[in-house]
Amino acid sequence: MNSFLSQSFAVIRMNLLSLPRRLWMSLAMIIASAVVVTILLAFLAMARGFEVTLKGAGSDDIAMFLRDGSAAELNSVLSKSQVDLIENAPGIAKDKTGVILSSELYVIVDGIKKTSQTAANIPLRGTSQTGIKMRQDFKLIKGRLFNTGTTEMIVGAGILRQFDGFELGKTIRFGKNKWQVVGVFSTGGNVFESELWSDYRVIQNLYNRGSSVQSIRAKLVEAGDIKQIKEYIKNDPRLNIDVETEADYFSAQGKSLNYMAIFGKVISSIMALGALAGALNTMYTSVADRSREIATLRTIGFSNSSAFVGTLFESLTLSALGGLLGALGAFLLFDGMSTSTLGGSFTQVVFSFELSQDLIVQGMKMALGIGLVSGFFPAWRAARMPVLTAFRTE
Template identity: 40%
Template sequence: MAWLNQVAQITLINLQNVPRRLGTSLVIVVGIGGVVGVLVSVLAMGEGFRHTLASTGRSSRVIMLRAGSDAELSSGVAREQATLLAGLPGVARDGEGRPLASAELVVMVDLPRKGQADPNNVPFRGVQPAAVTIRDEVGVVEGRRFQRGVREVMVGRKASRQFAGLDVGSRIAFRDSDWTVVGIFVTGGDVHESEIWADAEVAMSAFRRTGFQSVTATLADGSAAGVAGLKEAVSRDPRLSISVLSEPEYYARQATILSRLIGVLGYSVAAFMAVGATFGALNCMYSAIASRQVEIATLRAIGFSGAPVVASVMIEALLLALVGGAVGGGLAYLYCDGASLSTLNFNTFSQVAFDFRVTRGLLARGYATVCN
């Protein structure tokens, strides 16, 4: 107990003298704060991207692709197959007996970001009338929905904020065809807000396509058993070479590659910064100890042993590092959380707009970095 009492007393004295060593103390705080801030900011980008894709879809919906395809762009579903898939037992129906299934075309169109000239791949989705009923989270916040049989589009809110020429009333040209933007829609912040939607038949004509990329359907039984039952029904039909995935499973797979890449990048950058911050902190602490030789000798002379002195110096450094971590994490939260960005989805090679997401878990990782 006497040893701990000595540590507490010396630590209190050291902290009271921090204003006299403000320069060296700030080096530690700023260095550690920079490491934590950068790490949390980079990981927040990966977390935002992962959350955007992972939050897309519901377990009661499935997406059906050509067997062996891992993304809609690499898939192909013939018209005949799309009709068969919509009529399978297990697919829910509306009040008039029509299947809640939408065969969809997905292509990439070139649009520049606002304030830039270089084009980016933006997903253009042709949907059937049931698409909005299936995805009941879709809501038009400005303008109206596109009309069937007309070259009109409605644009996801994130896409309208990120890319040029997507305001309501604007006319945009794709593949020698002009389209009018008639509405802005939201889907709860998921990946569909990065897309442009139009009538599937008009889109197929404009882009000279004869088939679809996928079929999205609502299940009568939205449980895992319902998904398994639909998979079994598909596998029994020799005319269908189709894979069936629940929407959460499909979009979670889409997020894997980039989330891992961002994680590796974030920890790599933070590791280099941490090495520099550690050497800076050690140098400052050595300088502080050297400048306090008389103070330390006095403490030894009045009866304090060497171990408590060393422990108090380490505790002081740890407390300053924790302050730096709190500052870095706080700044990352203030300036990054909710900030919008678009990046390339390596599975589809299209731009996905998302928001940075600073969570408690990311802040805890930042503090763990300090402690380690």
């Protein structure tokens, strides 16, 4: 056993030291596995960033009410009488002024995207002081809050990153109406930062919504407990309403870019097959290149398993180098990159690519998988190479 280990170490050392002799083929294998890993990580980081942005917006102690079947705030409508009924629902927290509840509107307006200079959908959310307080991560970065009853708005930090013309102090025209930007806010990077906020009553008025709203958020007495509310809604035929925790709502919305992760996995797996073919070529060349060496070692008493281990280790080293290089590439190119796309509510969601550690682990696994398969068969050949024929080949 001991001699197996020491033999293996010796062979591994020789293999690695002889790498410069096969510089181009070895580089080819490193680059091929690096590119596969970069691609996989780019897509995974994109899907992850999007998911985190939406998930981070949802809170477990807030119940969210939408018209049944509407699936997104944009499609929902709730009447004033329904809002009144919800205010009396059980399980909703109260403070001095009454139930902690925010009626909100969600209309879409145009913003000019910096990257393309074309109009894109941005949500203008009608909310209230209570609504703002319900967002725990809310922080005013610049300026002040909008005054109730005015056409003032505050702008999310994400909007400023991706769109032109929403800077503090600017006057914005949506159709006939003029709005003033009086503040910039952050919500810790989540999707609310991709929104414009103002007083919901003003929006009701300017967008002919009468007294209707689109969604209701209510603080729960006990986090996650919406059973009583569900029961209450079920027993009242006037309430054709779906209720779920805000956390559940946003985690469902966050899944809408999962197809990117799937697409990335499929395309990088196919590409891994291509890289595998290249890597096998490299490793077979390596075995052929060292055939004399291997034969010599076998003649002086090295075991064939040490030849096997040596080749396998060489291949794993190359692919691991490729994997690290690929992860580094993905990190430099994509991590933290800010972009925006259409989310589930038909509006732009500004988010950043997020290359977290577990994703890098996934990338390394793929690289080592390539190394293992592309090392195994050539290593098998190296181990079984008949000593005599190895000497005969020049």
